[in-house]
Amino acid sequence: MKAIQVSKGGGPEVLQVAEVKLQKPAPDEVLISVKAAGVNRSDVLTRQHPDTYGGANGKKVIPGLEVAGIIKEVGNKVTTRKVGDSVCALITVGGYAEEVVVNEKLTLPIPKDFSFAEAASLPEVIFTVWFNVFQQAKIKKGEKLLIHGGTSGIGIMGLQMAKALGMPTYSTAGTDEKVHFLTDMGVNQAINYKKRDFEEVFKDEKIDVILDMVGGEYTQKNLDILAKNGRLAYINGMNGLKPEINLWTIMSKNLILTGSLLKPQSIEVKAKIAKEVQETIWPLLEDKSIKPIIHKTFPLAEAADAHRLMESSDHIGKIVLLVE
Numbered sequence: 001m002k003a004i005q006v007s008k009g010g011g012p013e014v015l016q017v018a019e020v021k022l023q024k025p026a027p028d029e030v031l032i033s034v035k036a037a038g039v040n041r042s043d044v045l046t047r048q049h050p051d052t053y054g055g056a057n058g059k060k061v062i063p064g065l066e067v068a069g070i071i072k073e074v075g076n077k078v079t080t081r082k083v084g085d086s087v088c089a090l091i092t093v094g095g096y097a098e099e100v101v102v103n104e105k106l107t108l109p110i111p112k113d114f115s116f117a118e119a120a121s122l123p124e125v126i127f128t129v130w131f132n133v134f135q136q137a138k139i140k141k142g143e144k145l146l147i148h149g150g151t152s153g154i155g156i157m158g159l160q161m162a163k164a165l166g167m168p169t170y171s172t173a174g175t176d177e178k179v180h181f182l183t184d185m186g187v188n189q190a191i192n193y194k195k196r197d198f199e200e201v202f203k204d205e206k207i208d209v210i211l212d213m214v215g216g217e218y219t220q221k222n223l224d225i226l227a228k229n230g231r232l233a234y235i236n237g238m239n240g241l242k243p244e245i246n247l248w249t250i251m252s253k254n255l256i257l258t259g260s261l262l263k264p265q266s267i268e269v270k271a272k273i274a275k276e277v278q279e280t281i282w283p284l285l286e287d288k289s290i291k292p293i294i295h296k297t298f299p300l301a302e303a304a305d306a307h308r309l310m311e312s313s314d315h316i317g318k319i320v321l322l323v324e
């Protein structure tokens with residue numbers, strides 16, 4: 001089969017089409033004939049440092065954390081899926097390919113009327129937001145949620161999920177166009193962080209939960225704008241992983257600092273997320289309360305251009321690869 005393989009870390013040009021060996025599903029796995037694969041920011045790290053982030057250990061790695069397609073084969077212990085089912089799935093590696101194998105528990109049905117591209121854009125962002133904001137930070141209806149990087153794949157989905165479940169939403173983004181997009185989407189207040197200091201704007205809002213991917217100098221500001229008993233969840237630190245913070249802020253407001261990496265979680269942890277989002281979020285996708293936003297699609301062979309777009313940060317929403 002054809003796949004995009006990285007044999008040496010580097011720029012987008014290292015994403016080359018290669019002919020790779022077909023896979024067989026293990027007893028609890030399904031083999032998916034991939035129709036679309038989501039592109040995520042962490043695929044950029046896998047491409048740049050395949051040994052560290054792709055788990056390649058000197059071997060070639062196929063990036064890609066999420067796909068949608070049709071089940072072509074099932075392992076002999078699979079009970080919930082059958083050949084011919086249309087599914088989307090969370091995977092740990094290997095999505096930029098014509099076929100992929102995955103545990104049946106990490107597959108979800110494609111929501112009614114969704115294209116393969118739309119379905120492929122869902123698993124990584126929905127699982128990440130659910131794990132951090134809902135399971136770890138335990139947000140409740142009516143509590144205020146701030147997500148930085150609001151027009152990222154994560155931001156657009158997380159803000160919609162929270163709004164649909166009854167939480168007022170706040171966000172930051174890097175251009176006025178992105179801010180307009182967020183306010184049109186129904187975010188209560190979004191600001192251009194290049195023009196205004198988010199701490200100044202949100203200091204009186206008493207935010208309950210913040211999902212942050214920026215880190216660095218944002219960290220103390222995040223702690224400062226949280227309400228008593230607030231929770232701060234980290235999924236990245238794009239501006240710095242070693243910020244200096246004042247512990248007094250945490251102690252004086254009973255704050256909780258958390259964070260996670262989705263990829264290394266066990267199948268059991270991911271299966272619990274899958275079950276909960278199928279019950280809670282899938283109906284909201286089907287009744288269109290939450291809509292996937294695809295910024296652009298690329299043919300699989302043009303994965304390098306997809307990465308160039310992602311690294312430009314010009315996109316609003318998800319970038320998806322289409323597999324012929």
Ligand SMILES: NC(=O)c1ccc[n+]([C@@H]2O[C@H](COP(=O)([O-])OP(=O)(O)OC[C@H]3O[C@@H](n4cnc5c(N)ncnc54)[C@H](OP(=O)(O)O)[C@@H]3O)[C@@H](O)[C@H]2O)c1
Pocket residue numbers: 039040041042124128149150151152153154155172173174175178213214234235236237238239260261262263310313314315317
């Ligand atoms: N921990 C986990 O398990 C997990 C899982 C999924 C994603 N993530 C992380 O969540 C973040 C969003 O992922 P995604 O795939 O949705 O990304 P994405 O669509 O590429 O969006 C990232 C956005 O962040 C904003 N940004 C703010 N500061 C930035 C900086 N210093 N460098 C680059 N961009 C910056 C940019 O928009 P502006 O114009 O607004 O600056 C950019 O468009 C990434 O950092 C990713 O690594 C973590």
